[in-house]
Amino acid sequence: MATLSTLDPLRTQLLTIQQINSAASLLSWDMETYMPAGGGTARADQIATLQGLAHDRLVSPDIERLLGQWVDLQTGELQPCSADSWDESARSLLREVWRDFSRAKKLPSDFVVRLGRECSLAQQVWVEARTKNDFKRFLPNLTTILALKKEEAGYLGYAHSPYDALLDHYEPGSTVGQLAPLFEKLKARLVPLLKAVLASPVSIDDGVLHESYDPARQVEFGRLVLTAMGYDFERGRLDLSAHPFTTSFHPTDVRVTTRVFERDLASCLFSCIHEGGHGLYDQGLDPRHYGTPLGDTISLGIHESQSRLWENCVGRSRPFWRGFYPLLQQTFPEQLSKVPLDRFYVAINKVQPSLIRVEADELTYNLHIMLRFEIEQDLIEGRLKLEDLSEVWREKMKSYLDVVPETDAEGVLQDIHWSMGAFGYFPTYTLGNLYSVQFFNQAKQELPGLEQEIEAGRLTGLRQWLGQKIHHWGRMFTADHLVQRVTGRSLTPDPWLTYVEQKYGELYRL
Amino acid sequence: MATLSTLDPLRTQLLTIQQINSAASLLSWDMETYMPAGGGTARADQIATLQGLAHDRLVSPDIERLLGQWVDLQTGELQPCSADSWDESARSLLREVWRDFSRAKKLPSDFVVRLGRECSLAQQVWVEARTKNDFKRFLPNLTTILALKKEEAGYLGYAHSPYDALLDHYEPGSTVGQLAPLFEKLKARLVPLLKAVLASPVSIDDGVLHESYDPARQVEFGRLVLTAMGYDFERGRLDLSAHPFTTSFHPTDVRVTTRVFERDLASCLFSCIHEGGHGLYDQGLDPRHYGTPLGDTISLGIHESQSRLWENCVGRSRPFWRGFYPLLQQTFPEQLSKVPLDRFYVAINKVQPSLIRVEADELTYNLHIMLRFEIEQDLIEGRLKLEDLSEVWREKMKSYLDVVPETDAEGVLQDIHWSMGAFGYFPTYTLGNLYSVQFFNQAKQELPGLEQEIEAGRLTGLRQWLGQKIHHWGRMFTADHLVQRVTGRSLTPDPWLTYVEQKYGELYRL
Incomplete structure (x- = not known):
């Protein structure tokens, strides 16, 4: 039986790529912690260069040749000759490397560089726009980023929604088709629970x-x-x-x-x-x-x-x-x-409905995510115009949390994610909550x-x-395989809902 | 007249190389300041990988092709067709890029990796050996490093001494033939001055x-x-x-x-x-x-x-x-x-002759350097065996500074340089002193x-x-050109000697 060591030539190549990525991560950590204020522009370029190098190496002929020995590069299937002979570690490694390789390969190098540069610019503008509470200032950058993310979805391909292609980046295998019902089930019990909590005579002094x-x-x-x-x-x-x-x-x-x-x-x-x-x-x-x-x-x-x-x-x-x-x-x-x-x-x-996601309590947190999940879907699928975003944000906040931001800084500008091009990231926060329980x-x-x-x-x-x-x-293992392996079933919102119903039922004497 | 912008394709390539090197420098800075203790091994590998990537890119066909358009790659001469047409910046840039390229090109990639790895190992052993005052422990690593540095000198080539090839890395253009007389002149006035200072009835209480x-x-x-x-x-x-x-x-x-x-x-x-x-x-x-x-x-x-x-x-x-x-x-x-x-x-x-270079006063400092300069020459030219190094160190300390280390930790093991393969580095400290005045x-x-x-x-x-x-x-400009341009003459030890003779003459009432 062939084992991991058979794959050593591939693993050596991957190690180099990871070392470049690790270096880029240190440069980012330093930027957020100790870097002097003046170093930002040069640093952003250094990080972009390292990320570009890592991408180039992942889609290089070297990796393609090595991987192609063992995997059908079109489908990700193990080559027939070797399909039976790999141990589980080696199979998993090949499955996941192929995933990374084939996703990266679909993105043209110049697109990756362009996206990186636009995101780097957009982040700087976002910081200013948030400070000055000026959504219009950020709008042109966000427009560019959104167009690029749609372009990216086009390169990556998808069966139903272009949003699927983006979700898959952060949560492999997840789709709108799978998440939407999950979120609906969550909403169906969470919204009444929140209503009951807020109607409770119990008032907590924090x-x-x-x-x-x-x-x-x-x-x-x-x-x-x-x-x-x-x-x-x-x-x-x-x-x-x-x-x-x-x-x-x-x-x-x-x-x-x-x-x-x-x-x-x-x-x-x-x-x-x-x-x-x-x-x-x-x-x-x-x-x-x-x-x-x-x-x-x-x-x-x-x-x-x-x-x-x-x-x-x-x-x-x-x-x-x-x-x-x-x-x-x-x-x-x-x-x-x-x-x-x-x-x-x-x-x-x-429990206290509030404007800012990162300050939200355990119960209202997921409603902040649902709002973003719906908005991202509508943006990527083209049903919502960025010009209307600020207004739609306020409407949805009113409807889900019964609070309305007075400023965009406390509303649509609060999160860094879109300036980084991270569409499809938010739902993973709720998935994390559900998995955790x-x-x-x-x-x-x-x-x-x-x-x-x-x-x-x-x-x-x-x-x-x-x-x-x-x-x-x-x-x-994939996420679904892991959760089945550990808990005996696929992800479901029931354990989390039961947990919050019990906990907050007791706290608020429902 | 062709200017720097003509060289933009080359400059773009060089920028990427510098960004990789800058990342490696940040990884090193972090290693010395904030890195948790357990991260050392992985970090050393990451730095080595980045340095290898930078080296590979410098000697890549891309750089060779670009540089070869304008420079004779064998001699570094500007191509006849373009020799008259470059402005000074562009000429300097091509001169220096060719220098870096041709030096790097002479070193086989696997040699660079091997040297990097051995130095990384040797540094770790050196730290232990110094802590435990155990030169023997470091000896095998130092033996390997010295052999590699001789090998490196062979690849780089030299007219007179293999040590020249190593000196040139840190101080371009410097040779034993140029440094030895400079050091002799320095010694001729410094040693009597030091003797007079030590014989002076003035005793300074610090x-x-x-x-x-x-x-x-x-x-x-x-x-x-x-x-x-x-x-x-x-x-x-x-x-x-x-x-x-x-x-x-x-x-x-x-x-x-x-x-x-x-x-x-x-x-x-x-x-x-x-x-x-x-x-x-x-x-x-x-x-x-x-x-x-x-x-x-x-x-x-x-x-x-x-x-x-x-x-x-x-x-x-x-x-x-x-x-x-x-x-x-x-x-x-x-x-x-x-x-x-x-x-x-x-x-x-x-002024107080002492064992440790980095703690030496202004006057005795250069004697620490001379000792190392002579030892490095003898090691690289094969006149001195590493087994005898510890003893020779003590003899020379006695002869130059009239102090003798009781331990190797305070003697031959005090400096990190040789464990890093940095033979030829020490003389630049004295050059710095002379230039400074x-x-x-x-x-x-x-x-x-x-x-x-x-x-x-x-x-x-x-x-x-x-x-x-x-x-x-x-x-x-080259170092010699710069010092001529700024001070009207090439480097000479006289200004430094006059400076210390006046300063310490007054301090010690000579």
Whole structure:
């Protein structure tokens, strides 16, 4: 039987490509953390060059020749002669490399460069436009980006909607046809739940989160939680950036960032836990497979499941705070020593429809995503004009969340994604939420003492389980295969809905 | 007349190569500053890959074809047809690109990879060997590196000594035949001067430098001096690292590092000024020429002249401290308010033969270099066996400096250079010292009020002069052409010798 080592010549080529991409990731991390202000333009060009080099190498005759030995380059099928003889790792590797190769191959090199350049420009204009609350300023750039993304969908091809071609980039295999019903099912139970919560006589006071909290101590507490989660600081760092993110250059160097506001205890805390969840996934990849799909993460949805599992299922749960609240009180005795655990617990779970996605609570978050999912579909399928975008945004916010932004900065300009050309990215946030509960329920079944462990502040059992079940495998399985393998069924919104119905039913005495 | 724009196709190719090299530099900077401990192995591989890619592109058929249109690739002569028609910038660019190309082309790709890998390994072993004071542990790696460097000299070719081929890498055009007499002249006046200094009844007490100084304040003072020098923090940073260094990714992003010891005020202070001098050179390059030799620095000797000019001619001078000592006293009132300027001035200029090059005073420093210059020559020309290196080191230290290291860690293992394969690098430190005084003397002539300006804490006039005379030009001129252009004569040790004879004659009442 042929094994991975048969593929060594291919793996060597892939390693180089990954090393270039890792370098580009470090350049981006540095841009968000330590780069001096004046370095932006040159840096954007350097990153674009590296990305271009990586793309060129992926579609190079070398890769084509190597891959073509074993795979039908048109269909991705293993060559008949070799179909029976590969072990599972090698099959998976070839399946995923072919996926990456064939997607990249469909995009002309000059298109990739053009898209990169336009996105780089658009991001700079978006920053200005958001600061000045001037959507019109961003409109020409967004128009260009949207046209390019439609062009991209044309190159990539699709069966039903051009949006499918873009979704597939972030969540392989996902389509409008699959997501729309999922989102409908979600909406059908979520909207009434939210209505009930908002109609509840229970009123939660989260003022305790908005006392004055020393920023340095907030970060130190974040570091403490990350350490308890098993995030390895020998192979990672925690830094500050305008928007929290996680990036990886190798399983031995995975970095998370947070941000910290003196009067918002939740922001630094939950972004540390959230990014820590991402970080554990990246640190949990097998370093022997670095450079190949077996050393890579499956999809943004699966990645987000890891961050959300830690942030919400663990980090917003009573058991977690039974363990960690005393430590938080010790860190901030002045503000918290007289605040009972339960008041803190309800404060961090307060439901409050708001304008900004990244500040949304667990319950309303998915409605922000649905709005974007619908808008993206309409834009890409040509039913919505960008000129009307700002108005449509307000209408949908009113209809889903009953709040209306007064400015575009708090509305359509709030997210960086479209300026980066990342159409099709948003739905993965909701997929991540749904996956997270499905995985966590399974963990609770398989680890009987899990709640007690979490209460005792011991989180590494959960991390190990996630490592063995999910992290360790890289892209060995597709997302659907993985979730079936781990939980015994495909993704469904029911576990998440049941989880929020129970949790918020109790919190709001429904 | 053909101009630079004729060369645009070539410049575009060069830009990509520089962007790859800049990325590699950022990866190295990060490795020395913020990288988590576990990331070292993967990082070394990533850097090696980027360097390999840059090398491959430089010797690629694309560059060969473009360059070959205008230059005889064998000799570097401009093609007869075009010889008269290029402007000076274009001629310089072609001269320098040909130099880089033809040197790179002589080295087989697999040799470059092999050398990179062995150096990467050797550096790690060197760190261990130094920590454990175990030269034998490092010996096999050093043996491999030395053999590879001899092999490299063979590929590159040379007229007289294989050491010439290596010297030329760091200081283009320099040879043993040119350096040896220079060093002899230097030695002839320096050794008696040092003898006289050591025999002088004047005894300098530098205890004031070894009080307890708050590290954070030391760094703040370093930042203050850097700002006064005109180092632009919008296009730069100051960080901490084990060994101070300067690196540049573009003229808009030039970073310096320092180190800080509570009981050694001079270390952080002078490394900030020293690296600031390097940083000003890199920030002073013309960003329009980024990627081509016209946007690059001439040689390590010229680079070191900038750091030494600021560190010694300015930073260890009375006028400088007339301006800055009151500020230093304000920063450290407890330790310095009662110490008169003159006692501080003599303390920072104390001559004291010592074991470690990087801690050597202005006067003994060049003797550390001469020792290494002689040893490198003997190693590369095969007159000295590595087995005897440790002993020879001790003998030469005794003979030049009258001090003998008790351990190899303080002797032959102290410098990183050989583990990096950087044979031929050391002499550029002395060249930098000599150039620095020759340039500074010229600045004093051309800027009549310079001393008064420096006394007043105004350093930007000097920075501007250096910018216009040196930084701005990139590699337009060779080092020899530049020094002639700026000072009216080729490099000679006389100005430096006269400078130290006067300065230390006065200090030690000779």
